[in-house]
Amino acid sequence: MPLDSITHLTLEQCISPSATINKNLRFFQLTNTDLKVETGLCTADFPLQQNKETIPQISVDPQEALELVVLGQTSIGQLQGLVTDSNIKINGLSRINNRNQQSSYRFQVTCQNPGQSRQLLAQFSLKHKIEAALLKDAPSLSKPGxxxxxxxxxxxxxxxxxxxxxxxxxxxxxxxxxxxxxxxxxxxxxxxxxxxxxxxxxxxxxxxxxxxxxxxxxxxxxxxxxxxxxxxxxxxxxxxxxxxxxxxxxxxxxxxxxxxxxxxxxxxxxxxxxxxxxxxxxxxxxxxxxxxxxxxxxxxxxxxxxxxxxxxxxxxxxxxxxxxxxxxxxxxxxxxxxxxxxxxxxxxxx
Missing domain, CATH: 3.40.50.1000 (HAD superfamily/HAD-like)
Known part of the structure; x- marks a missing residue:
């Protein structure tokens, strides 16, 4: 789907918060020109699909893997601007959480300089009034903490x-x-x-x-x-x-x-x-x-x-x-x- 036609849509509008995310990463490719996602992730009124046969295998070194977390009301345009400005590459969608009547999307990502990307992300989030986090080994809600x-x-x-x-x-x-x-x-x-x-x-x-x-x-x-x-x-x-x-x-x-x-x-x-x-x-x-x-x-x-x-x-x-x-x-x-x-x-x- 051409990016310029969907920048105003939110993540929730593109991918239902109730979408099933398995243990394996789900294909999610966002570039400066378009968005491609795995078949079955899209909402009924967002007919974007990706042929399963053309979905590349996603392989990321666990030592290099980081998570990018953004809230569901974040627009596709904001997400694209965030990853571009922060020098982050999205490798796939790993999880969708629904907590306190709000959804959040967790992407597995990589970047060359996590410290620098984290600061750039913080600046972008503050300027554009969104919430986002770049995490590695985040604490788990399901375990005592x-x-x-x-x-x-x-x-x-x-x-x-x-x-x-x-x-x-x-x-x-x-x-x-x-x-x-x-x-x-x-x-x-x-x-x-x-x-x-x-x-x-x-x-x-x-x-x-x-x-x-x-x-x-x-x-x-x-x-x-x-x-x-x-x-x-x-x-x-x-x-x-x-x-x-x-x-x-x-x-x-x-x-x-x-x-x-x-x-x-x-x-x-x-x-x-x-x-x-x-x-x-x-x-x-x-x-x-x-x-x-x-x-x-x-x-x-x-x-x-x-x-x-x-x-x-x-x-x-x-x-x-x-x-x-x-x-x-x-x-x-x-x-x-x-x-x-x-x-x-x-x-x-x-």
Missing amino acids: LLVMDMDSTTIEVECIDEIAALAGVGQQVAEVTELAMQGKLDFTQSLVQRVARLRGAPESVLAEVARDIPLMPGLKILVGTLKQHQWRVAIASGGFTYFADHLCQLLELDGAFANELEIIDGKLTGKVTGDIVDAKVKAQTLKILSDKFALDHRQTVAMGDGANDLVMMNSAALGVAFKAKPLVLEQADVSINHSGLDCLLHYLK
């Missing part, structure tokens, strides 16, 4: 310290320091000490006020619920505060929450935290502590965050996911979610 997430701007839509500061009348000063820390331009521990110090004298009641109206990130409940149905463990490792992390832990029935504890004396914040500060190193240690505690295979670990202090944890996991992240994090993450809810992660798992 562990997801550790950052809290502020990841599991929830706000930075709690900024919300507290706004109620305490020092919002602008604290928000500026927060942004520098998230971009990696300021040491996290140093920034936390500076920000918390500005909260000195604020009444404890502001914490309850922030917790009462705390907005959960879209897709959070679906993600946690689905993972738990498949015997996954889910936890929070946050540079934020226990008051909110514990609230979410109870609300979502998580398997753990690690965060900093604000010192409160006589009903007021002292401007200090008690105990060791949960920084990037501690977040990474949390991932190992929990995976050891629950006897989970490291290949089944995922870490997700948006800021520079999440990078060590993300690099320690089998799969590091940047969620609507700062440029520094987006550049270094294994995969990213830029436009969808947290439940998009379900499609990146096998």
Whole structure:
């Protein structure tokens, strides 16, 4: 089928999400000029076919094989642009997943420089507002695993310290320091000490006020619920505060929450935290502590965050996911979610 006549069609419109994909790759050839797929894959109203006798044998070295994952609403034109700009070659269609009322298509692909292709893919996805991932040995949803997430701007839509500061009348000063820390331009521990110090004298009641109206990130409940149905463990490792992390832990029935504890004396914040500060190193240690505690295979670990202090944890996991992240994090993450809810992660798992 000539490509210029079908660029507007989505993958779902061309290949039904209910199409049967066997263990062997199904023929899917996309070039700059046309699309050819294996007989029987096409939808009834998309009469594109490929004669079985002319289908080439697909042979890919397992050591070189990677998976490209895109959502079903991705158009053929977007897919063609993505693989061209990212220097990726599609070898065949390996799987279609239907999760949370959405489909995703997994292609086995090869590329000469996976690291470079991953960065190019992330840039293309961000620019064209699609979700896509280039994966190797992704964790499996069907096996027990562990997801550790950052809290502020990841599991929830706000930075709690900024919300507290706004109620305490020092919002602008604290928000500026927060942004520098998230971009990696300021040491996290140093920034936390500076920000918390500005909260000195604020009444404890502001914490309850922030917790009462705390907005959960879209897709959070679906993600946690689905993972738990498949015997996954889910936890929070946050540079934020226990008051909110514990609230979410109870609300979502998580398997753990690690965060900093604000010192409160006589009903007021002292401007200090008690105990060791949960920084990037501690977040990474949390991932190992929990995976050891629950006897989970490291290949089944995922870490997700948006800021520079999440990078060590993300690099320690089998799969590091940047969620609507700062440029520094987006550049270094294994995969990213830029436009969808947290439940998009379900499609990146096998």
